[in-house]
Amino acid sequence: MKTLRLRGGRVVDPANPGSGTIRDIGVRDGRIVDLHPDAPADEVIDCGGCLVMAGGIDLHTHIGGGKVNLARLLLPELQRDCCTPDAAQAWPEALDPAAHVVPGTLLTGYRYAQMGYTSAFEPAMVPANARHAHMEMGDVPILDHGAYVMLGSDELLLRWMAEGKPFEQIRDYIGWTLNATKALGLKVVNPGGISAFKFNQRKLDVDEHHSHWRVTPRDILHTLARGLTELGVPHPLHIHGSNLGIPGNIESTLATIDALEGLRAHLTHIQFHSYGTEGPKKFSSAALQLVEAVNRHPNISIDVGQIMFGQTVTASGDTMRQLANAHHASPRKWVGADIECDAGCGVVPFRYKEQSYVNALQWAIGLEIFLLVKDPWRVVLTTDHPNGGPFTSYPHLIRLLMDRDFRNEQLARIHPDVAANSALKDITRELTLDEIAIMTRAGPARLLGLADRGHLAAGAAADIAVYREAGDPESMFTTPEHVFKDGVRVAYKGRITASPVGGTHFVEPAFDRGIEKHLKAHHDVHGSVRFEHLAISHDELCECSRCGGTHVVACEPGGAV
Amino acid sequence: MNETTPPPAAAPALAAHWTCPFCPLLCDDLQPDAATLGLPDSACPRARDGLSALAGAPASGARVDGRAADLDDALAAAAARLAAVRQPLMAGLGGDVAAARAAFRLAAAVGAICDAVGGDALVQGLRVQQDRGGFNLTLAEVRERADLVVFVGSWPEGRAPRLIERFTAGRDQGPAMVALGAVPMAEGVESVLPVAALADSLTMLSALVAGRRLERPNPELQVLAERLRAAHYAVLVWEPAQLGPHGGLLIEMIQRIVVTLNQSTRAAGFPLAGANGAATANQAFTWLGGLPLRSRIGHHAIEHQPQRYGAARLVAEGETDLLLWANPFPGVVPIDTPLPRIVLAAPDAAATLGDESNTIFIPVATPGVHHRGHLFRTDGVVLMPLFALREDGLPPLAEVLGRLAEAMEGGA
Numbered sequence: 001m002k003t004l005r006l007r008g009g010r011v012v013d014p015a016n017p018g019s020g021t022i023r024d025i026g027v028r029d030g031r032i033v034d035l036h037p038d039a040p041a042d043e044v045i046d047c048g049g050c051l052v053m054a055g056g057i058d059l060h061t062h063i064g065g066g067k068v069n070l071a072r073l074l075l076p077e078l079q080r081d082c083c084t085p086d087a088a089q090a091w092p093e094a095l096d097p098a099a100h101v102v103p104g105t106l107l108t109g110y111r112y113a114q115m116g117y118t119s120a121f122e123p124a125m126v127p128a129n130a131r132h133a134h135m136e137m138g139d140v141p142i143l144d145h146g147a148y149v150m151l152g153s154d155e156l157l158l159r160w161m162a163e164g165k166p167f168e169q170i171r172d173y174i175g176w177t178l179n180a181t182k183a184l185g186l187k188v189v190n191p192g193g194i195s196a197f198k199f200n201q202r203k204l205d206v207d208e209h210h211s212h213w214r215v216t217p218r219d220i221l222h223t224l225a226r227g228l229t230e231l232g233v234p235h236p237l238h239i240h241g242s243n244l245g246i247p248g249n250i251e252s253t254l255a256t257i258d259a260l261e262g263l264r265a266h267l268t269h270i271q272f273h274s275y276g277t278e279g280p281k282k283f284s285s286a287a288l289q290l291v292e293a294v295n296r297h298p299n300i301s302i303d304v305g306q307i308m309f310g311q312t313v314t315a316s317g318d319t320m321r322q323l324a325n326a327h328h329a330s331p332r333k334w335v336g337a338d339i340e341c342d343a344g345c346g347v348v349p350f351r352y353k354e355q356s357y358v359n360a361l362q363w364a365i366g367l368e369i370f371l372l373v374k375d376p377w378r379v380v381l382t383t384d385h386p387n388g389g390p391f392t393s394y395p396h397l398i399r400l401l402m403d404r405d406f407r408n409e410q411l412a413r414i415h416p417d418v419a420a421n422s423a424l425k426d427i428t429r430e431l432t433l434d435e436i437a438i439m440t441r442a443g444p445a446r447l448l449g450l451a452d453r454g455h456l457a458a459g460a461a462a463d464i465a466v467y468r469e470a471g472d473p474e475s476m477f478t479t480p481e482h483v484f485k486d487g488v489r490v491a492y493k494g495r496i497t498a499s500p501v502g503g504t505h506f507v508e509p510a511f512d513r514g515i516e517k518h519l520k521a522h523h524d525v526h527g528s529v530r531f532e533h534l535a536i537s538h539d540e541l542c543e544c545s546r547c548g549g550t551h552v553v554a555c556e557p558g559g560a561v
Numbered sequence: 562m563n564e565t566t567p568p569p570a571a572a573p574a575l576a577a578h579w580t581c582p583f584c585p586l587l588c589d590d591l592q593p594d595a596a597t598l599g600l601p602d603s604a605c606p607r608a609r610d611g612l613s614a615l616a617g618a619p620a621s622g623a624r625v626d627g628r629a630a631d632l633d634d635a636l637a638a639a640a641a642r643l644a645a646v647r648q649p650l651m652a653g654l655g656g657d658v659a660a661a662r663a664a665f666r667l668a669a670a671v672g673a674i675c676d677a678v679g680g681d682a683l684v685q686g687l688r689v690q691q692d693r694g695g696f697n698l699t700l701a702e703v704r705e706r707a708d709l710v711v712f713v714g715s716w717p718e719g720r721a722p723r724l725i726e727r728f729t730a731g732r733d734q735g736p737a738m739v740a741l742g743a744v745p746m747a748e749g750v751e752s753v754l755p756v757a758a759l760a761d762s763l764t765m766l767s768a769l770v771a772g773r774r775l776e777r778p779n780p781e782l783q784v785l786a787e788r789l790r791a792a793h794y795a796v797l798v799w800e801p802a803q804l805g806p807h808g809g810l811l812i813e814m815i816q817r818i819v820v821t822l823n824q825s826t827r828a829a830g831f832p833l834a835g836a837n838g839a840a841t842a843n844q845a846f847t848w849l850g851g852l853p854l855r856s857r858i859g860h861h862a863i864e865h866q867p868q869r870y871g872a873a874r875l876v877a878e879g880e881t882d883l884l885l886w887a888n889p890f891p892g893v894v895p896i897d898t899p900l901p902r903i904v905l906a907a908p909d910a911a912a913t914l915g916d917e918s919n920t921i922f923i924p925v926a927t928p929g930v931h932h933r934g935h936l937f938r939t940d941g942v943v944l945m946p947l948f949a950l951r952e953d954g955l956p957p958l959a960e961v962l963g964r965l966a967e968a969m970e971g972g973a
Contacts, residue, residue: 070690072848072853073687073690073847074690076852079863103851104849104851105848126942128942128943129942131944131946135845155705199827200826334694335690335696336696337697337698337942339698341701528701528943533945533946543659543935
């Protein structure tokens with residue numbers, strides 16, 4: 001039982017009292033421990049001149065599963081000669097950002113760890129593809145992981161809602177699905193819309209009827225959010241809203257918040273859903289309206305989905321919107337699928353350009369949202385990797401948020417109409433280290449119910465990043481001095497030093513097993529796999545995820561709304 | 562999931578859970594006798610053939626240059642030969658996910674070029690995915706939604722006997738079915754056999770679906786185009802392995818028809834491919850390293866060469882100095898070559914080896930019969946769990962590849 005002392009760093013730990021003070025952090029058995037200043041330690045690491053933070057947590061990043069692998073198959077030209085286990089050990093000097101648009105799982109794990117991140121969560125696991133998603137996440141080295149399973153365009157939910165089945169039946173179906181797929185949360189993508197597209201519907205507003213099942217996104221949102229609340233799942237409904245990318249979609253975003261009637265929910269990549277129709281191009285920032293709504297609704301949390309200029313690929317479950325956007329594909333090719341009466345996917349490569357009015361405005365809207373929401377605990381730092389940009393651009397994004405002069409320099413480079421008119425130029429706020437730590441660690445941990453992650457109090461997992469306080473925030477956050485995962489040092493000055501297998505975080509909410517006979521009856525007719533073969537057991541999860549550890553996140557049925 | 566082991570009684574013990582690994586449909590509703598691996602005569606012929614090939618005791622143990630060897634000695638010899646060569650080729654790749662993971666690890670340790678079993682067919686579909694993309698659907702979607710299914714270029718019954726059943730089971734009214742450029746062997750399937758070559762038919766069909774006026778349209782194709790445009794959800798089915806050396810171009814045309822239809826109605830493609838674990842190996846290599854098979858997993862770079870890195874060509878032109886063949890399914894014949902060979906295969910491959918003077922043969926167990934595992938279904942979305950019926954005392958392919966990788970990593 002070895003003891004490690006990280007000595008004399010400035011501890012940035014906003015989840016606990018005394019953040020920003022210089023003190024020691026003790027580590028034993030993979031956990032943070034209280035260590036008396038005079039207590040002996042087996043190893044002491046001098047952290048003078050360094051910031052000590054919990055390991056980063058990415059709560060929305062497409063790192064594994066069907067559509068991510070489709071993106072890799074679609075875009076071999078974006079793979080660079082740095083994808084082998086050996087070559088990935090070092091962070092290259094001349095970093096080509098395109099190399100991280102759809103990296104393999106090995107490179108994904110190494111690059112995240114090299115930046116000081118220790119957990120990443122896949123936000124769009126299709127039930128029929130759950131085993132595959134767990135396989136890929138298991139092959140992401142070092143990082144802890146988990147996934148949100150998709151419901152809301154599955155034929156069974158829509159059918160039962162159309163038939164007016166009791167809410168309890170749908171709640172138990174949600175509970176069964178979370179258990180069977182070993183998911184950490186529940187995601188809805190374009191509620192009802194992926195299914196509607198299978199019936200050739202091309203648009204679905206929040207109060208519009210699905211052409212076949214005659215249910216509305218409003219009802220779907222409320223039903224799923226209520227189900228999660230009653231099951232006591234810590235992470236609230238993860239919502240990719242209606243009308244992604246469409247000018248004027250702020251209306252559907254506000255209607256989505258309204259549909260929740262105060263129930264908790266997380267609106268993801270909200271930048272893509274915060275567009276107005278003002279101005280000569282009928283495309284404008286609705287960040288102020290969005291922010292006002294978020295500030296007014298404490299039940300709502302968001303992640304931003306910031307766009308970054310350059311090549312990327314958009315990988316989404318939203319077939320309806322991806323098909324509509326496919327003519328923007330760059331390079332000109334795309335792939336999509338209708339999936340198993342469950343869901344769908346669309347993968348469209350995209351290049352965000354500084355001189356594009358639309359792209360420049362998207363960039364500004366994301367930053368406006370980051371800087372205008374009052375409560376940092378309800379804002380998570382994401383680029384919706386890879387949809388807004390690769391996760392390796394986080395250090396650059398952090399600098400944009402912390403350094404107004406730098407931000408204004410970048411603003412001057414983009415489309416002149418945006419630069420001249422954006423509210424961004426008048427925003428003086430610079431995020432503090434505490435706020436960055438909340439948006440990248442403490443906040444996502446709290447939103448996911450990970451009680452022992454995202455902070456550095458005694459008893460927490462020893463997922464720790466140590467950054468040398470020198471240079472600008474971008475260079476500081478690119479290459480931490482040390483990174484620890486469960487107490488093991490995994491990176492040192494940008495080199496991978498150990499590659500443990502990460503653990504899987506999931507929930508197992510209680511539900512009435514009586515639901516299974518209804519599910520089986522439906523599945524025997526409409527499914528293509530025997531009902532008995534759908535659920536993933538603990539043993540099978542272990543095979544899929546290389547037995548990196550199973551972390552069951554506690555549910556509190558009937559818990560606080 | 563439950564592993565099923567045969568009870569001591571002589572009464573047939575039908576497996577409660579089984580996924581058939583012998584075709585890309587991976588049906589999970591058959592119940593073989595776990596002791597004899599028998600299935601009723603009425604059951605799927607491919608399932609019966611696959612199981613009967615494994616019903617007897619393993620025909621052979623490990624052999625080094627034709628002489629019986631125990632597993633440890635055979636592995637040591639294999640590691641020594643791998644260490645002595647400059648550019649090994651790992652071919653025939655296919656197997657469950659565990660085997661593919663181990664294969665990637667070994668390939669990375671020795672810098673191997675890797676190709677799939679049936680790599681020529683794989684690359685036809687891959688090329689289209691890389692150049693244009695496409696829009697596909699999965700088995701349950703076909704069954705739920707298709708009102709018109711067009712089989713393009715081949716009638717797949719021989720490779721996937723239950724395909725029509727899987728498309729139509731339990732439906733009040735099944736889809737209309739048409740075979741284009743293929744002779745259907747089922748009732749109720751119409752045949753459209755224009756005289757022209759398939760490529761010409763698809764070109765014309767694509768133009769007609771797009772509403773272009775042609776001077777002398779083939780009347781049968783004109784009717785088919787109208788039906789495709791009128792269908793609520795049309796599905797085009799093809800088998801890359803049956804489309805010939807220019808299959809990629811045909812697949813591209815099929816996908817162009819799908820794209821055109823999706824502008825006004827709904828349509829999707831359904832390729833039938835990836836048998837013998839090829840699709841599974843390709844998926845796992847793609848997620849691990851970022852690039853699909855037909856790649857060299859070098860120490861500093863992965864080099865993807867879909868045209869150059871075909872196994873048969875590399876062997877024929879001397880661009881490799883060792884062939885490591887790895888596939889655990891019966892009926893898969895390794896490439897014959899005088900090069901040093903390491904063959905990790907089902908026991909029935911022993912009879913196909915020919916001159917063994919430079920061959921290490923290690924028989925391996927078959928996933929889904931002798932041990933658990935996972936395989937991707939033809940749609941590439943559903944990863945099916947495999948179950949064990951009975952053990953045959955042979956190691957899984959993943960174990961053999963893993964031990965070789967360990968040896969090579971240690972030697973590096």
